[in-house]
Amino acid sequence: MDLTSRIEAFSKLGKFLSQFSREKIAEKEDIPFNELFYDGFLHQINLAEEHNAWFTKDNILYALEGWSAALTSQKLTNWLEKYDFSSNTELKKVGIVMAGNIPLVGFHDFLSVLICGHSVLVKQSSNDRNLLPFLAKYLEYVAPEFKGRIAFTEDKLEDFDAVIATGSNNTARYFEYYFKDVPSIIRKNRNSVAILTGNETEEDMQALSEDIFRYYGLGCRSVSKVFVPKGYDFDALFKGVYHQSAIIETAKYANNYDYNKAVYIMSQFDILENGFLMIKEDESCSSPIATLFYETYKDTNELKERLKNDEDQIQCIVSKGFTDSEITFGQTQCPELNDYADGEDTIEFLLKRC
Template sequence: MDSIKSRITAFHKLGDFLSQFSRDKVEKKDNIEHNELFFDGFKHQLKIAEENNTWFTKENLLFSIENWTKALTTSNLIEWVSSENLGKNEPKLVAVIMAGNIPLVGFHDFLSVVISGHSVLVKQSSNDKHLLPFLAKYLEYVEPELKEKITFTEEKLEGFDAVIATGSNNTARYFEYYFKNKPSIIRKSRNSVAVLTGNETEEQMQNLSEDVFRYFGLGCRSVSKLFIPKDYNFDAFFNGMYTQHQIINNTKYANNYDYNKAVYLMSEFDVLENGFLMIKEDESYASPIASVFYEYYDNSDDLKIKLWEDREQIQCVVANNFIEDEIEFGQTQHPKLWDYADGVNTLEFLSKI
């Protein structure tokens, strides 16, 4: 019997399986269903994912898995799905086009479609193609009725009823044209910002370094822009960032740092840097790897208006008692199941198609 209850159980069991893989240790546990079939295989898939994409370090892969372990509990899943009227509409085939900027970045869309009772047709990014098919296979073993519901393809998408697509601003324009006759959620590039006052604690600034550097700043929830008061002293910021100075030991990151530094120097931009991070005054939200942009603000009310006007470009606002729906320092990469990308409620969309 394929029901919301059985699907919640399946994803809860997947969470149990993933709990064996953390940054502290990767260790086989007793009483995990189908472990003899899947544990060693998933370890191997993690290794392949790391080799296939050097941005996907072991640390970042396991960090992502830890987050999903915490999210996929029965209580979280029930709280999440109970807010929507799921399973009342006819099951549809939903195509999901995934980004590949951070590990398992498309998992939330996959989870949303499957738990809603629809079938999913997945088109993955070549940058992140190893983990999800393996986890889907685990789900099919735990709940055999899901076998008919999950398809991966590298071909042209056909026969679907609705689509969820994530890409750059350029690909989003293509998606909007191509899928104009289908119900859709189409996500564009977004970045996250931090609002600083100069009164932050040392701990808050160290926590902010996690928002800046986790996944090398490649996620839409990564802070790439600071808003600072006119007389801001950057010493506290750089002191906080120093906790992540080992990042320069990653060759790909170091190459980006050197390249972007050379570009800034040749362009004679006024840049502050500390050997592994550059900051530059710039009105843009999307900063290159190894750099963070900053912009001055005169008063809080004007900044709140600006953030509201630019909300289509912003994923998260990190701040301390500044704005509604702000995120605490260090928490951008720990979204809950109901923290929807771009603020679009995926479950609500899926309940109405």
């Protein structure tokens, strides 16, 4: 199965996913094997929502929209054209230990392993176990060559040549020990930050609210902290995010909001809050659910140096004219195929180090 065939298989998967969006869920014509998979995938979406209360239908469909947009022949070809696949002749089995914080969070690793021609052995998180096996089965139908090259396990990974594992900072230490004898990518906790100047428009703040609240802030690309100038007026931020106020109607989010607010009050911490978001001054980049941390800055050059020193903790920087690698307001949850987690080029690893 050559690279062109693998690209075509994933582009067919992208077309299948295009039937499931927040705007409309509707069966389309000319989708291969739709009679076997369309209704079944609707069922899997419902099961995923029932199994994990953080996986609302809106968030699941948002994730599916993103992958549908990415899995086109043109985008896949553009992503891969800079790599040399000619020397990748030895088939390897690559284990993937997936996180489960947001829907299909491990799909990029799954895609990368298969698109490079390797076999994949997946250990899913118990929080996100419904969607990917079903999509893997669809891939096997549109490209039978994938049969026997995709496996899932609920046990420890065994009999593999390389591994990609994602977890917390604590589990990463276990991963580093357990996988010390094979090539590996070990991913740890990361968060995203935004740099505000006080000159942002209301539209900027509304867009930033998507970076903060999408997936309830559980993703590594979710903004969990803002850096603001001394004397910053948070009214502009509160006004910009207010259209997200319905998030407090989600029971799990509301429970976290109430719990964290009680902790802050009993600890006599100073917080600002608007009924669905708390803002607290804190040096950490990782804030609890329903909380946005902040720090103040005086000098942008000093802030740039600070962020450079903390780059192993930061996934995205949202800003306007602050750095060359910045993300536009509202776009952190829309990564391109070449936006690699932790900045580790997964394709390069699979082709040269695996």
